[in-house]
Amino acid sequence: MIAEKIPDWLHSLMDRISDFGVFGPYRANHVLINEYKPGEGIMPHHDGPLYYPVVTTVNLGGHSMLDFYYPITDDMTDVSFKSRYVGSALLMPRSMNMVTDSLYTYYMHGIEEKKVDYLHLIKNDFDSSSFFADPDSEIEKKILNLSQIPQWEDLADQLERKTRISITIRHVPKTRKVNLSRLFKGTFS
Template identity: 25%
Template structure:
């Protein structure tokens, strides 16, 4: 389920993956989707009005129109066993992250697949999973284990009283 870690993890999340490989998905936060919708509406209005002429240093004119410079597309990463994923800044604040709760993971939006050659060498006998390049999927056959690390600035003194 896509989610955003709360303020206890801000500003950095570090995830150590163990056992089975898994695909983690990053999807734009709702406010980015709303901004993209507003940008598209502005682009449609601008297309109706036509391009705008503006002077550049008095030396000539340039056409300019509304463009959608920020395309908040969804993307994914493969997390291999014994790997470390650190995300912060816009990846932390502007995107939700999550792992699908099923055995079959789609690889079509995976951005680091070329950096995971060991994923392609998994066989049906492997305890970690089975890759199907023809269909662009990975079947997870083992349990994923991970450690999520965070920096705790202040701990209540009586929290661990024995």
């Protein structure tokens, strides 16, 4: 990965997250900022081996639901999202989530394209997760982090998605310094 200058306003956020020790002995050196409008999502994927196997995301604006899936293997007979679904993390506004260990290296993650998340409680299985019926999805959602959300009992049955800004902060072990303007000099004239 080619290193570029990170804007000064992001350094304090990167430093605060690095100070938690989430990247081991390393410091955050990579930031990705995305905007998701209601109804937008991202297909289930792996981030790949380029990054230190921890990702932190600061969630601003609206909420979202980060879904986790088993990866497709050669011996699977059913590769549908429903058959591979593991669970979801409810990403609340002004929160930070961290994905690490096998949740990062083995499982795939994505955000379903939706405008509303339905939280009609139909079963609490007493293992810090709850199941919710969703009429717009074939998947019965299992929210893995529900007990960590303050006043989750007060959440509405339907959460309408609003524009969400995600600030993803990571450590990239191998970067190269390249003068991009010199590299592409005259290319776009």
